[in-house]
Amino acid sequence: MIEVKNLIKEFEGRVVLDDISANFQKGAVNMIIGKSGSGKSVFLKCLVGLIRPTSGEIRYGGRNFLAMKNREMKRLRRDMGMLFQGSALFDSKTVLENVMFPLDVFSRKNQRERRKRAEFCLERVNLLDAADLFPSEISGGMMKRVAIARAIALNPKYLFCDEPNSGLDPKTSQMIDELIQDITRDFNMTSLVVSHDMNSVMNIGDYILFLNEGIKEWEGSKEHIMDSDNDKLNDFVFASDLFKKIKEADAIITGNEANEENRKKLIQRMEEEAKDL
Ligand SMILES: Nc1ncnc2c1ncn2[C@@H]1O[C@H](COP(=O)(O)OP(=O)(O)OP(=O)(O)O)[C@@H](O)[C@H]1O
Ligand SMILES: [Mg+2]
Numbered sequence: 077m078i079e080v081k082n083l084i085k086e087f088e089g090r091v092v093l094d095d096i097s098a099n100f101q102k103g104a105v106n107m108i109i110g111k112s113g114s115g116k117s118v119f120l121k122c123l124v125g126l127i128r129p130t131s132g133e134i135r136y137g138g139r140n141f142l143a144m145k146n147r148e149m150k151r152l153r154r155d156m157g158m159l160f161q162g163s164a165l166f167d168s169k170t171v172l173e174n175v176m177f178p179l180d181v182f183s184r185k186n187q188r189e190r191r192k193r194a195e196f197c198l199e200r201v202n203l204l205d206a207a208d209l210f211p212s213e214i215s216g217g218m219m220k221r222v223a224i225a226r227a228i229a230l231n232p233k234y235l236f237c238d239e240p241n242s243g244l245d246p247k248t249s250q251m252i253d254e255l256i257q258d259i260t261r262d263f264n265m266t267s268l269v270v271s272h273d274m275n276s277v278m279n280i281g282d283y284i285l286f287l288n289e290g291i292k293e294w295e296g297s298k299e300h301i302m303d304s305d306n307d308k309l310n311d312f313v314f315a316s317d318l319f320k321k322i323k324e325a326d327a328i329i330t331g332n333e334a335n336e337e338n339r340k341k342l343i344q345r346m347e348e349e350a351k352d353l
Contacts, residue, residue, distance in 0.1 A: 077101055078123065078234065078266055083132035085118055085290075092118050093129070094290040100268055102233075105260050105280045108270045110287035111312060116270040117161070119287065120238055123268065124156055125149060136234070154182055157227035157265075159237040165211040165219055165226075172198065172207040175225045182230055197225040201255060217248035221255065228259060235260065235267040241276065249273070253280045274313060277301065286312065 078100040085093040093115050100106040108116045121127040123134060125141070134141040136152055144152065165174050175194040183190055198204045201221040206214055214222070220240060227235060237256060241249035257280040260267040271277065277284060278298055286294040286309050294301075294309045301313060 077137065078268075079133070079135040079138075080123070081133040081135075083119070083122060083134070084130045085115075085122060085127065086130045092290050093122070096132070096287075096290075096292050098285050098292065098295060100266050101283065102266045103261060103264045104282035105257050105267045105269055106283045106285070107277055107281040108268060108285050108287060109272060109274075109277055109312070110293075111272065114287040115290040116272075116287055117238055120236055120268060120270055124158060124236055125153065154230055155233040157230065157232035157235045159220075159223050159227045159235070159240055161238045161242060165222055167211050170208050170210055171203065171214065171222050174211070174222055175229055178226060178229045194225075194229060197229050198222075200228070200259065201225045217244055217252065220244065220248075220252050224252070224255060224259070228263065231263070233265060235265045237267070238270045239272075240269060241271075241273065246275070249276065250279060256280065288312070 080096060080098045080100075083093055083096040084091065096119065108119060110116050118127060122129045123141075129142070132142075136155075139148075139152070141149070141152065166177065169177065172191070172194055175197050176190055179185065179190040179193055183193075185193065195204060195207065198207055201224050203218060203221050203225065206218060206222075211219055211222070224240075227237075235256070240256060241252045244252060253276050256267060256269060259265070269276070269280070278301075281298045284294075284296060284298060284301060285292060286306075288308045294304060294306045296304070301309070304310065304313075
């Protein structure tokens with residue numbers, strides 16, 4: 077579990093994260109959502125140690141991250157897999173070499189074992205066939221999958237993903253989302269996924285933290301997100317026309333006491349409509 081307490085980050089006196097507290101559970105996909113500029117990336121960077129918060133506490137399995145000495149922090153960082161905006165693969169390395177890279181740097185295993193581990197990770201993201209290709213020879217969705225394979229190479233306890241499906245088409249996005257969910261469950265990781273895509277939230281979010289202008293405006297599960305009465309959250313969630321329609325339809329149908337079956341049908345019809353947009 078990751079515990080965050082009263083986290084504040086200021087840049088030159090400007091508050092970007094304002095007293096955020098949250099707990100992120102093991103084996104769950106924890107999502108950080110919010111508009112552009114709301115502080116999602118800064119929050120993630122504080123958690124992995126790329127940005128030093130102004131004040132507050134971050135605890136990994138009870139251990140105080142910000143008070144750690146260099147050696148302890150390095151050891152903890154080895155337990156963190158990261159997937160940042162853009163895949164950041166090495167162009168001059170093959171897919172397999174990219175996945176082997178963290179193992180080459182951090183692992184004490186011999187070459188054969190490192191290769192085996194990298195192949196296992198590539199297999200997990202269904203890309204073993206592409207092992208010898210270079211990043212320039214594969215699609216954007218495949219690059220993300222390589223980046224995921226690389227992120228899990230060291231068998232991390234914590235997985236951080238910043239907008240893992242930005243720039244991908246809806247179908248590929250969904251595949252990446254589901255891959256993140258699957259590996260989170262399979263390896264019992266604590267995953268934090270930053271997104272501003274409501275489809276991802278409804279698809280894989282176990283816990284959702286909604287940031288608005290650096291403030292924790294709402295937290296909860298996706299089952300409750302649709303009927304929240306928080307205006308800022310509703311503005312964000314229903315910014316997309318489709319979700320607004322669903323909410324309205326939901327209200328009408330619930331008012332008529334129609335059954336779940338009808339509601340599903342209506343949502344399905346709207347989703348089909350949305351495909352043609
Ligand atoms: N290194 C920095 N120095 C000063 N201000 C920064 C720095 N990094 C981020 N900010 C500011 O902090 C605020 C939050 O930025 P952040 O990148 O966390 O937003 P975000 O929610 O990730 O947005 P997006 O969805 O566009 O990625 C922004 O106003 C940004 O300008
Ligand atoms: Mg960001």
